[in-house]
Amino acid sequence: MAAVIEHRCPSCETLVSTSRATPVALGPPFLECPSCKGFVNHEPFEEWSSMGARKRFTWVGTSLAVAVSLGILPLLACGLADIISRERTSPRTLLFIGGTGLFVALAITYANLHQRIRRSRRRMSDPMYRAKLVKYQMSATGSPLGS
Ligand SMILES: [Zn+2]
8 A cells, every 4th residue: 555645734733635655746736724824735746837757757657557557457357257267268359358448548547647737737827826836835945035
C-alpha cells in the first residue's frame, strides 16, 4: 500500500486533505484551510503549466503504466481460465481480448488525463486563482514580498 501524505494547516493544524505519496501529481499546489483560510502545502501536486518536461513525462508515463497493467488483466484471466479448464482459447480470441482490454484501459486513461490537464489550464486561466498561487508561492519561499 502506498504511503499517505496528510495536508495539515500550518497555523491551526486542521487536516485539510490526504493524498497518496507519489513523485508527481497534477492539481493545485496549495489548498485553503477551511477554518482559518490560510494556505496549506499540497505537495506533490503541481499545475500542468509549472511542471517541467520530466515531471510531465513521469506523470503521463505512470498513468499509462497503470493503464497497461489493468488492460492486460482480462488476458491474464483468460489464460488462467484456460489452465483451470484445460482447454485452449484460440489465439485470435486471445488477441481480441488482449487488444480490447488494452484499448479500453488506454482510452479511459487518455480521457482522464486530458480532462485533468484541461481543468489545470482552466484554473490557471482564472486571474483570482493565479493571484492566490503567487501569494502562496511568496509565502512558501519566505519572500519578503509575501504577507
Ligand atoms: Zn487553518
